Amino acid sequence: MNVGVCRQMSKKIMIVDDALFMRMMIRNILTKNGYDVIAEAENGAVAVEKYKNTNPDLVIMDITMPEVDGIEAVRMIKKIDKEAKIIMCSAMGQREMVFESLQAGARDFILKPFQAERVLDAVKKATSY
């Protein structure tokens, strides 16, 4: 492991997705590459609560979720912390929703099904400053 990765050890990430499968997959990708997944949430409402408590460096957020969806969650989190960094995670064919979440303040988006390097690239760029 090189120094760069070591430095990234400190980056705390929260994963929000209603599917446990997706959360696990993303978590595996991230932890393998030295990121610290400090929280997971299965819907937007929980995500907002957990964001307050854990204050992660980055949130990876699904769009379609029960109760509070990802777009609304972005808005709520941005209200709490306008510096919050959020990457949207969306299935294809959700063009309008992607735009909406970007307008709400999400930094970036990745499309499912995703490749590990895309996720890592996005996470790296989002947490690098």
Place this chain on the structure above:
Amino acid sequence: MDTSGYMSLFLEESREHLDNINNKLLMLEKDNQDSGIIDDIFRSAHTLKGMAGTMGFNSISSLTHSMESVLDEVRKNQLFLSPLVIDLLFQCYDFLELCLKDIELVGDDSQRDPTELEENLKQLISKNTAKKIRPAKSDEQESKGVEPKASTMELDEYQKDIIRQSEMQGFNTYEIKIVLVSDCLLKSARAYIVFRELETLGEIIASRPSAEDLEDETFGNTFSLILVTSSDISSVRRVLDQITELESIEINQIETGSYKQVEQDAGAAAKENDDDSSVKRKIGQSIRVDIERLDLLMNLVSELIIVKNRIQNENYYRQDKSISESVEYLGRVTNDLHDAVMKVRMVPVEIVFNRFPRIVRSLAKETSKSVELITKGAGTEVDRTIIDELSEPLIHLIRNSVDHGLETPEERVASGKPETGVIVLNAYHEGNNVVIEVTDDGRGIDTEKIREQIIKKGLASEEAAVEMDESRLISYIFNPGFTTSESVSNISGRGVGLDVVKTSIESLGGVVEVSTASGKGTSFHIRLPITLSIIKALLVKVADEKYALPFGNVIELMEARESQITKLKKQELIRFRSHLIPVIRLDRLLECPRKTKNDSDRMIMVIVKKGDKTYALVVDDLIGQQEIVIKSLGKYLSDVQVVSGATILGDGSIALILDMNHVA
């Protein structure tokens, strides 16, 4: 591209540039050595070309292009600016103006064919090149001038202007080329992120493909944009590096210099840019507002005044001191608001006056007279709606002055006057009116000639004509078809004109008066209200109906008895300050019969003045004076003559506004 939304802006800016061309051409006539003036004309022509091209008005863009070529020759001292050239440029100006008018009326300039003018312009150049034996390259280069290099984005004049101005203010301009990764999905959202992030640094003034195309995802993997920012190149790169799925990022700083380079290569607008950056443009603290929005604002203020009047008419508020104070305050604030909105709508008459030097010049040429035009009070402000209607009547008057009023130079010298005739255009405020005078120092109006014509045309019996005094005679010049000129020129003398002047001024609620002195000159006075939408009025009652009389026309109120009225033929007259004036019974004129017979012998009369004539209007009762808001009767009732509009009174009832021009 849908350009309809830019139409009014296009028209307005084009008019400014045309005015500029006109003014500068006039200056050139006096001093054809000033290269600054030529540059200025060139710039205006160039801007017009760009704007018209964007809007798809090909006649304008094509002609301005040819104008540019000629002007460029002049700038490079390849072509001598002879009067012939200036004349041709003036013709181009006329043509462009007609095009603009067409666009305004029918939204298109394709009816106008600039080919002939363009040929003439081309001949100037070709003659010139033949003489100088210059390589024929210039023409070919010229045609390329519109298209910048393929590697550089096409920028319209607005965008270039922004770049120039931002450069002056120390901003950097970057052209950024982005290539997305080949398997990038949702490219539009990716582009959106790029735009969003860059906009945190500055302003994106152009992109290729256009923002719409980017949004619709109708582009490949590449797009370019131009960013104006105060940040340096490395911070721009840092921001872009944060964005995922970008294959490559290319950032190049561009300067107006590089555009100059491009254009110099193409030969077209060589000097334009460095001039623009050296001459700091005056950026006024102002914004453009659509006149319709101002109308809306005015309308709302009008409604507010109606409500205010209504509250003031209620009695209950008087009992409570704090309420009555608030109502008074409300009254003051509404009045201030009204004044403020009025001022916003005001424009200087300069806008109209600026067109006249040109007109006088060409008239003087046509009639071979020597004329000097002096304008005074060009800063006098008038409501925008009035300004628009003012131009035509004034042109008529000026034409008349040059053609009829002023003598030929020989005649002038013979009668001991200076050779050059003087026309003075003067504007000033007088009370709630604005007065515009057109005065010439010509021969004056020959009243005897008018008398002859009256008899000849049978407008009055010979006896009557002989008895007419001077002012009565002069008033005949406003009759349709009346002329004293023996010769009909194509400028004036056909007898159309002054009657049109009169009707159009009167339709604005104004009056035209003439004074003349034989051998010394003639002066036309136009008196107009400053605004058309809110006036002070005297409210009267006729039978059961309420009517409003514009306060400006009311001279006096008086009480009279039936026995004081004398009859001459069928006309009823009454003595008012030693003059006999016509009596007009409004109940008869307006055909509103009284329910109860007025058995008293006393009558209330409102003495009104219209132009130089005075009338006594018989009314049943006086209600009082009030500020009223004029509401038009709408198109459906447009042929109603006696009533010029209606107003809503405080109690919600409606009063018709009488048009003094048509009461008698």
